[in-house]
Amino acid sequence: MARLLHIDSSSARDSVSRALAVRFREVWDKEHGPDSVTYRDLVADPVPHLDGDAVVTLWSEPYTEAQRATATLQNRLVEEILAADALLVSVPMYNWTVPSGLKAWLDQSLILGRTLPYDPSHKPLGGRPATVLTACGGYYGADVPEASMDHCRPYLATVLGQVLGYDLETITVWHTLATAGQGDAQERRAAEESLRAGQEAAQARARAVAASFGEV
Numbered sequence: 001m002a003r004l005l006h007i008d009s010s011s012a013r014d015s016v017s018r019a020l021a022v023r024f025r026e027v028w029d030k031e032h033g034p035d036s037v038t039y040r041d042l043v044a045d046p047v048p049h050l051d052g053d054a055v056v057t058l059w060s061e062p063y064t065e066a067q068r069a070t071a072t073l074q075n076r077l078v079e080e081i082l083a084a085d086a087l088l089v090s091v092p093m094y095n096w097t098v099p100s101g102l103k104a105w106l107d108q109s110l111i112l113g114r115t116l117p118y119d120p121s122h123k124p125l126g127g128r129p130a131t132v133l134t135a136c137g138g139y140y141g142a143d144v145p146e147a148s149m150d151h152c153r154p155y156l157a158t159v160l161g162q163v164l165g166y167d168l169e170t171i172t173v174w175h176t177l178a179t180a181g182q183g184d185a186q187e188r189r190a191a192e193e194s195l196r197a198g199q200e201a202a203q204a205r206a207r208a209v210a211a212s213f214g215e216v
Contacts, residue, residue, distance in 0.1 A: 005084035126165030
């Protein structure tokens with residue numbers, strides 16, 4: 001049975017990025033069942049940020065109780081990633097980058113020789129499908145000068161796609177602040193169109209990923 005690792009990172013319970021993940025999961029669960037999913041809500045159950053003990057255990061064997069506890073957590077996170085045939089991450093843009101909780105999850109999970117390859121030509125996660133569902137309050141597409149302010153999607157493309165080798169697709173909904181009542185009428189229309197397109201794209205991606213593993 002194919003397994004999906006689903007990560008939510010928005011602090012808002014009614015967030016657009018979480019809603020996109022629900023659209024994806026509706027399709028995946030229909031094809032492979034909810035029992036095929038390992039789910040982490042990084043707000044309800046946050047992963048600690050790196051501290052001194054965590055830095056030690058990333059590179060060497062633990063020798064204190066605190067370090068052993070940290071190593072146990074890191075091992076659990078790594079095993080979840082390695083066991084997943086596909087990855088789903090929903091992420092809002094916060095102050096032009098990823099939420100700190102998502103960064104903490106990555107920092108605790110990226111370990112040389114396990115998820116991170118010593119040899120860049122051999123990637124343990126290479127070729128597995130990863131889907132990133134992002135929501136941005138404004139618009140930072142490649143066709144505007146503000147594109148350089150986006151430190152969310154390029155960062156995840158570097159880590160998940162370039163370094164880890166996932167077969168990555170990123171789906172973005174723009175202008176989410178307009179849907180919350182901000183912006184003029186033109187921006188609100190653009191927001192509505194972007195949301196519809198994002199919902200359709202999330203479901204289409206889910207169908208493609210689910211189908212790539214065949215029927216249950």
